[in-house]
Amino acid sequence: KICFLIIDVQGAQSILKVRPDAISIFLLPPSLEVLEKRLVNRSTNDIEDVKNRMTIAKREIDMAPLYKYSVVNDDLEECVNKINEIINKELLTLNSK
Template sequence: MGRLGEVGGAGVRTGDGTVAECPRLIERPFPIVISGASGTGKTSVVKKLLSIDGRLVRAVTATTRPPRPKEEDGIDYIFLDENEFQERKRRGYFLETARVHGFWYGTPKENVEKALKAGKWAVLNVDVQGGLAIKEIYPDAVLIFMLPPSMEALEERLRKRGTEDEEEIQRRLAEALQEMAAAPDYSYVVVNDDVKDCANRILAIVRAETSRTRRGLQMPKKIGGKVEGA
């Protein structure tokens, strides 16, 4: 995405004595929301994304579901019991909450704000309901929906994960179709047929969005034919 900060120069004096200054591109971080059906590979892609560009950080979400093998508290999720989750929800700790597959999920306000204030792009791995709620709070957020290569590939991934029984797998496949129906509500769609390739496609989206004129293009201000401050 180029270096953080302003891209542009101080300007040069032209033959008629005026100062010509190049417009500036000021990179302003924004939330990056990634959603998709269970088993699409969102967590793996997000980890790869963060390893490619250190200016992207994950805004870790909280959940009441039990940790899966190799998941770490505070890194993959903030694991809370039902009572603690509801208490934090009551105190206004979360930007949004949703009940998904029988468990609560929530996005802590401080995790997103801390990243943005530090000049980082906050990456959120949330469900569709949560993603649309984030967009209401942060209108400049970019919403990316992740699809599997096929339903067969999705089923295979769920089975290989080994964390759900047959009944749960069938339920998640049915719910996946409902979640995919919300893809048109998102700004972009990517297919996760390869983790690294998918991460690079998302990074390309972020780079393009960062360069949008409406986000950070600052035109020179002229007073009497001269650039202000010249």
């Protein structure tokens, strides 16, 4: 069976404990500065929310090496293409077993 989950770092940790063979992809911002600009430009968070989210993001980004893949979300179309390539590669590997 194949299942796609879009989950936060804590959820991924839980899944990987149960299924260490799961294919994990960590989406990274191009930089912390870009991430902060994106959060501010959304206009849905006040400055305190942005600060809190940046603190959490820094902690979570440190966990990226625990994932099988990391993809930088700089250009949306390019990011989607990279994720599709990873999925296709993994499906080919799975189907060849």
